[in-house]
Structure formats: structure tokens, C-alpha cells
Amino acid sequence: MEKVSSLSNSAAQGKIKLNIDHAIDFAPKPRSTRNYGITIKYYNDGKAEVAKRLDYQIHLKVNQFRDENKVWQLCFDKTDLFIDRHEPDFVGEQLASMGMGAIYPLKVDVNSRNEIFRGIVNHGEILNRWKQVAEKISDKYEGRYAELYLEKMEKKISDRFELEYALRADMFWNVFFHPQYLKYDGNLSHPGTMFFPVIAYKNVSFEGIQSVEPNYTDYGTFKVNFSSESELTEEQKIQMAQKGSLKMKLNAAFDLDQDGGLLKHARVDWNLYKKEKGEEISIKRIAFSAYEIESSIPATDQHLLIQEGNNGFPVEKKKGFWARVLG
Structure with missing residues (x-):
């Protein structure tokens, strides 16, 4: 497998080439x-x-x-x-970071224009991760703020189209x-x-x-x-x-x-x-x-x-x- 540096293809200067659709x-x-x-x-x-x-x-x-x-x-x-150059320390920041761990990795299928056409294709994996993350949040945090966050995320993640919209x-x-x-x-x-x-x-x-x-x-x-x-x-x-x-x-x-x-x-x-x-x-x-x-x-x-x-x-x-x- 070839590693590619950020300055690769330096000799590739010249007029750009577009495809038959001028794209x-x-x-x-x-x-x-x-x-x-x-x-x-x-x-x-x-x-x-x-x-x-x-x-x-x-x-x-x-x-x-x-x-x-x-x-x-x-x-x-x-x-x-x-x-702000430090790991999440406030409760809201920590909850957002934990929620991120449920949503990702995230997979989509795209066509030759980089357009998503099947939506999120690993929604089942995301749901399984969310169950585990939600349990950790419930064990670690108490109070109405955490409850509201769980309710909001549950609604967002459980519906594939709602999650796509949130992205x-x-x-x-x-x-x-x-x-x-x-x-x-x-x-x-x-x-x-x-x-x-x-x-x-x-x-x-x-x-x-x-x-x-x-x-x-x-x-x-x-x-x-x-x-x-x-x-x-x-x-x-x-x-x-x-x-x-x-x-x-x-x-x-x-x-x-x-x-x-x-x-x-x-x-x-x-x-x-x-x-x-x-x-x-x-x-x-x-x-x-x-x-x-x-x-x-x-x-x-x-x-x-x-x-x-x-x-x-x-x-x-x-x-x-x-x-x-x-x-």
C-alpha cells in the first residue's frame, strides 16, 4: 500500500482535464x-x-x-x-462526545457525483452502539439535563431519516x-x-x-x-x-x-x-x-x-x- 504525502503529484501542473460532461x-x-x-x-x-x-x-x-x-x-x-484545545469537560460537551461515539462510524453509498442515494446504510450498527452509549450515560449522569439529552438523541438516532437530516x-x-x-x-x-x-x-x-x-x-x-x-x-x-x-x-x-x-x-x-x-x-x-x-x-x-x-x-x-x- 502506497502512502501519499500532502505534496504528492507536484509534477502534475498543467491545464485541467474534465470529463465528457465538462465536469x-x-x-x-x-x-x-x-x-x-x-x-x-x-x-x-x-x-x-x-x-x-x-x-x-x-x-x-x-x-x-x-x-x-x-x-x-x-x-x-x-x-x-x-x-477550546482541551478535552470535553462540561457535562454538555461530554454528552455530545459520547453521542458522537454512537453515530460514528457511519456509512453511505454515493454515485459518480458524490451524491448520497441510499441514505445511511449501517443504521442497525448505529442503533446497537446507541443502546450501549445510552446505558453508559444513564449510569454516569443523573438529572433532567441528561434525561432530556437521552430523549432527544433517542428520537434522532432511532429514525434513519431524522439522523440524515441532522447531519x-x-x-x-x-x-x-x-x-x-x-x-x-x-x-x-x-x-x-x-x-x-x-x-x-x-x-x-x-x-x-x-x-x-x-x-x-x-x-x-x-x-x-x-x-x-x-x-x-x-x-x-x-x-x-x-x-x-x-x-x-x-x-x-x-x-x-x-x-x-x-x-x-x-x-x-x-x-x-x-x-x-x-x-x-x-x-x-x-x-x-x-x-x-x-x-x-x-x-x-x-x-x-x-x-x-x-x-x-x-x-x-x-x-x-x-x-x-x-x-
């Missing part, structure tokens, strides 16, 4: 793995200091079905949650499954919509322009950009507890593998601001980043293709992740 191909290698470090920073009132910070890791394993053309199974695990409020989920494998026009752009949960537990749609740069990057990736700017609606002002004339910008940048189109890195910057005397004054800002820590690509043989998913996960190297969290 980027999504065709990740079977049994390939990729580990991402995720960092989310929240800023308030234009301050440079971070008001809140979340760090965690996502471990992705790709499988491909032997008997279905252009169908992949993606298995995500989510680990190492840190809040739409996850930032990494929205970034990874943002539509990027669609037809681009002659200018390598098209109007698009990006969903990003800048309001707690609520996905927000951003209308904007998406484009792909004409040349591969120095490190062998497609570079896709998305930009949006709009005024805050009255409903959004209420949800954000804001008043007055406000605007918001969202800018996103994605690096996709030249070979296979799998997400390598992503950055999303959202800014809520007002204008005074011609100057933009930031009120709230969110900076999201997903960066590749490690990946591996095995030789592609027919015996590597699957008829059913498996649960194996690679052992990750944490050096890059911990350096960012603790450095």
Missing part, C-alpha cells in the same frame, strides 16, 4: 483511506481572538462495489474532539458533499448553492458562483472556489439576534485530487458584517478548515472491490493534528 470526475480508488484534521474557529465583534474553537478528526475509508458501476461506499469515523447541520458533512462534480460552462464556472450551518442547528443556503481554476495546483489538485454575498433576511436576523442592515459573505476553496476527485483540503470563511462610513465592520465570523493528515492508496485489484462494506479503519498519524490543536 470533474468523482472516482476515488477502492480501499483508499484519508484522515482529515478539522478546525472550526468562531469570532465575535471583529476581534482577532478566537471566541470558541473546535478540533476533531475524520477518518474516511473508500470501498467500491464489484457488481455496481460507479458506486462507492464511504465510511466516516469521527474522533478526538477538542473544545445537514454538520459543517464537515456539508463541505464534503457540496456539489462539485457538475457541468461547468466554457468559463469554468456556474451558478450554485452551498449549504453551511452558520446558525446553530440550522443549515443556511448561500447562492453564489462556483468556479474551477484552469490549471492544476502545484501539488496536483483541482482548485474549486465558491463565493456568495447577500443581505440578512428578517428571519435570519431573528435567529441570530441581530438588528439593522446586515450582510454576509461566504467564500470557500476546495482542493480535489487530480486522480479521482476526492476532497483533499477545504476552507470556508463566513463573515457577518455591517457597513459604516464605507468600511466593513465584522460582527461574527466563522473559519472552517479541513486538511489532509494522511492518506493511502492500495493497488487496484478486483479482489479489493466489495459486495458489502467492512468496518476496518487505518491507524492514523496524529502529528499534524496535535500540532494544530496544541501548538
Whole structure:
């Protein structure tokens, strides 16, 4: 199995190649793995200091079905949650971390546009894990807060469609499954919509322009950009507890593998601001980043293709992740 560094394919510069539909191909290698470090920073009132910070890791394993053309199974695990650079210590944080351990690993089947079309396919495994986690929570915590959390999670996890809907409020989920494998026009752009949960537990749609740069990057990736700017609606002002004339910008940048189109890195910057005397004054800002820590690509043989998913996960190297969290 070949280990792939973050600067592989440096000689792959040149004009990008799109498929017959003038789109980027999504065709990740079977049994390939990729580990991402995720960092989310929240800023308030234009301050440079971070008001809140979340760090965690996502471990992705790709499988491909032997008997279905252009169908992949993606298995995500989510680990190492840190809040403001420390392990969860408040009760609410600990409950969220334990709940995360029930939901993940999570498997979905996707097509050649990286679109989920069968929903969550290992819901039974999640239900079994939740039973064990719920018992641990009941043994460890007492009081109405823990009871309400268990009731809420039970409702969310027991219904597969409810759980899928809840994932739409996850930032990494929205970034990874943002539509990027669609037809681009002659200018390598098209109007698009990006969903990003800048309001707690609520996905927000951003209308904007998406484009792909004409040349591969120095490190062998497609570079896709998305930009949006709009005024805050009255409903959004209420949800954000804001008043007055406000605007918001969202800018996103994605690096996709030249070979296979799998997400390598992503950055999303959202800014809520007002204008005074011609100057933009930031009120709230969110900076999201997903960066590749490690990946591996095995030789592609027919015996590597699957008829059913498996649960194996690679052992990750944490050096890059911990350096960012603790450095």
C-alpha cells in the first residue's frame, strides 16, 4: 500500500482535464483511506481572538462495489474532539462526545457525483452502539439535563431519516458533499448553492458562483472556489439576534485530487458584517478548515472491490493534528 504525502503529484501542473460532461470526475480508488484534521474557529465583534474553537478528526475509508458501476461506499469515523484545545469537560460537551461515539462510524453509498442515494446504510450498527452509549450515560449522569439529552438523541438516532437530516447541520458533512462534480460552462464556472450551518442547528443556503481554476495546483489538485454575498433576511436576523442592515459573505476553496476527485483540503470563511462610513465592520465570523493528515492508496485489484462494506479503519498519524490543536 502506497502512502501519499500532502505534496504528492507536484509534477502534475498543467491545464485541467474534465470529463465528457465538462465536469470533474468523482472516482476515488477502492480501499483508499484519508484522515482529515478539522478546525472550526468562531469570532465575535471583529476581534482577532478566537471566541470558541473546535478540533476533531475524520477518518474516511473508500470501498467500491464489484457488481455496481460507479458506486462507492464511504465510511466516516469521527474522533478526538477538542473544545477550546482541551478535552470535553462540561457535562454538555461530554454528552455530545459520547453521542458522537454512537453515530460514528457511519456509512453511505454515493454515485459518480458524490451524491448520497441510499441514505445511511449501517443504521442497525448505529442503533446497537446507541443502546450501549445510552446505558453508559444513564449510569454516569443523573438529572433532567441528561434525561432530556437521552430523549432527544433517542428520537434522532432511532429514525434513519431524522439522523440524515441532522447531519445537514454538520459543517464537515456539508463541505464534503457540496456539489462539485457538475457541468461547468466554457468559463469554468456556474451558478450554485452551498449549504453551511452558520446558525446553530440550522443549515443556511448561500447562492453564489462556483468556479474551477484552469490549471492544476502545484501539488496536483483541482482548485474549486465558491463565493456568495447577500443581505440578512428578517428571519435570519431573528435567529441570530441581530438588528439593522446586515450582510454576509461566504467564500470557500476546495482542493480535489487530480486522480479521482476526492476532497483533499477545504476552507470556508463566513463573515457577518455591517457597513459604516464605507468600511466593513465584522460582527461574527466563522473559519472552517479541513486538511489532509494522511492518506493511502492500495493497488487496484478486483479482489479489493466489495459486495458489502467492512468496518476496518487505518491507524492514523496524529502529528499534524496535535500540532494544530496544541501548538
